[in-house]
Amino acid sequence: MIILRIAIYLNQMTEIIKILLVLPVFTLFLVSPINVLERSKSEIKSNYLIYNLGINLNTLFCFSFINLSIEDYQNFYYLFLIIFLFYNYTNLKKISDLIKNKKFILIIFFITFFILSLNIASNLNLGWDAKYFYFIKNLYFFEGFGLNELSSFEHNKWHPYFGSYLWSFFWTISFFDFEYIGRLFYLFVFCFALYSISGSIFKNNLSKIFIYLILLLTLFNYERFSGLQEILIFSFLIIISKIIFEFQSNNKNISFLILLLFSNLILWIKAEGIVYILIILAIALVNYQNTLRHKLIFLASVLSIILFKYLIYNYYNFEFNAQPYKLDIIFLEWNYFFYKLQNIIIYLGYYSLKNPIFLFGILIAVWINFKLKNKSIIYSYNVYLLLNLSFIFCAYLFRDLEVVYSLKTTLERIIFTSSAFYIYLVLYFINNLLKIKKWNI
Numbered sequence: 001m002i003i004l005r006i007a008i009y010l011n012q013m014t015e016i017i018k019i020l021l022v023l024p025v026f027t028l029f030l031v032s033p034i035n036v037l038e039r040s041k042s043e044i045k046s047n048y049l050i051y052n053l054g055i056n057l058n059t060l061f062c063f064s065f066i067n068l069s070i071e072d073y074q075n076f077y078y079l080f081l082i083i084f085l086f087y088n089y090t091n092l093k094k095i096s097d098l099i100k101n102k103k104f105i106l107i108i109f110f111i112t113f114f115i116l117s118l119n120i121a122s123n124l125n126l127g128w129d130a131k132y133f134y135f136i137k138n139l140y141f142f143e144g145f146g147l148n149e150l151s152s153f154e155h156n157k158w159h160p161y162f163g164s165y166l167w168s169f170f171w172t173i174s175f176f177d178f179e180y181i182g183r184l185f186y187l188f189v190f191c192f193a194l195y196s197i198s199g200s201i202f203k204n205n206l207s208k209i210f211i212y213l214i215l216l217l218t219l220f221n222y223e224r225f226s227g228l229q230e231i232l233i234f235s236f237l238i239i240i241s242k243i244i245f246e247f248q249s250n251n252k253n254i255s256f257l258i259l260l261l262f263s264n265l266i267l268w269i270k271a272e273g274i275v276y277i278l279i280i281l282a283i284a285l286v287n288y289q290n291t292l293r294h295k296l297i298f299l300a301s302v303l304s305i306i307l308f309k310y311l312i313y314n315y316y317n318f319e320f321n322a323q324p325y326k327l328d329i330i331f332l333e334w335n336y337f338f339y340k341l342q343n344i345i346i347y348l349g350y351y352s353l354k355n356p357i358f359l360f361g362i363l364i365a366v367w368i369n370f371k372l373k374n375k376s377i378i379y380s381y382n383v384y385l386l387l388n389l390s391f392i393f394c395a396y397l398f399r400d401l402e403v404v405y406s407l408k409t410t411l412e413r414i415i416f417t418s419s420a421f422y423i424y425l426v427l428y429f430i431n432n433l434l435k436i437k438k439w440n441i
Helices: 002-031 046-063 070-088 092-101 103-121 128-142 154-158 162-171 180-201 205-219 230-245 252-267 273-286 292-315 334-353 356-371 379-397 403-435
Strands: none
Touching (some): 002 046, 002 070, 002 103, 002 162, 002 180, 046 162, 046 230, 046 252, 070 162, 103 180, 103 205, 128 154, 162 180, 180 205, 180 230, 205 403, 230 252, 230 403, 252 273, 273 292, 273 379, 334 379, 356 379, 356 403, 379 403
C-alpha cells in the first residue's frame, strides 16, 4: 500500500514537472522572434504577442508541407526562436522591471494555466471526433509521415489537418513523449486569447484579472480540450475580433496582415473555417474605415489563400468539400423544409440559453442598434450577426442528414465557436457600464 502511494505521488510530481517545463516552450511562441517590449519603458506591447503567435503558427503551417518528420526540424526552430530571444532582450534591467511591475498578473496567468493543465492531464478521455479523426491524423505526423501518407487515411476528407499537426508538433517535444502536451498548447492559446482581450479593454490590473478569471470559469470545459478543434477556432476568433475592433487605432497594414495570418489558420483547422474567413472578409469589405486599397488587397489575399488550399488539396488528392450538403434538398418538399426550420429555431434557442456569451452578445448588439444613433461601434457585429445566423440556418437546412440528430451533435459546438466574436463586445459593454458613463458616440 505504501509503495502504491509512493508511485502515485511520484506520478503526480512527474505531471507537475512536465507542465512546468513545457510552459516556457509555449511562451516562446509569444515573445519571439519580434521584440514585445516597449523601448522607452518596461511594458509589453500586447499586440506584438499576437503578432508573434500568428507568425510562428503560420511558419509551422509552412513546415507542414515539407517532406520531413517534425523531429527533423523541431529543435532547429526552437533554437531559432531562442537566438532571437537573446538578441532582442539584452536589457536585463528592463526585463526585471517588467517582471516586478507585472508580477501579480503574470503569476495569475501561469497559475490558471497550470491548474487547468492538471485537469486535462488527469482526464485523458478524447472526444468522439478526436478519437476517430483528429487523433489519427495526429498519429500520422507523430510517426514522421506527411501529407502524402495522410491522403491514404479514409476519413481525412472531413476536416483539414493543421489542428492535428499542432497537436503532434508539441507532443513530440524532445524531452517529453506524452500525447496531452499537444492539447495543452490548445489551452495555452485559449488562456492567452482571453487574457489578451480582457487586458485590452480593462486598464486596471484588478479588473483585468477579475474579468479574465470570470471568462475562464464561464468558458472552460474539459470536453473543449479533449482533442476537438473548435477551441482553436474559438481562440483565433477572439483575437480576430480584437484586431477588427481596434482597426482605427492600429497600423492598418500590420492589422490586415495579422488578420490574414489568423484567417489562414482557421481555414486549415476545420471545414467551416472557410465560412468564418468569408465572414471576416465581408466585415473588412463593408467597413467604411477601411480604404478601397486595403479592401482590394485583403480581398485578393483571402481569395489567394482559398485558392492555395484548393491547389494543395488537388495536389495531394484530398477532397476539398466532403460535407453532406445538397442545395436542392429543402425544395423537394415544403413540409420537410418547415420541419427542419422549426427544429433549427428550437435547438438554436436552447443552446443559446446555455451559452451566456452568445446570448448576451446578440442581445447587446440588438440593444445598441436601437439605442444609439451612431452605428459605427456595432457595424462589424451587425455583419457578423447576420452572416453567422445565416450560416447556422443554411448549414442545417441544406445538410443531407437527419436534422434533429445533426443539431444535437453539432449545434452546441458551432454556437460555442461563434460566441468568440461577441466576447469583445460584451466586455466593452461591461466596461462602459462600470465607468457609469455614456457610450463613446
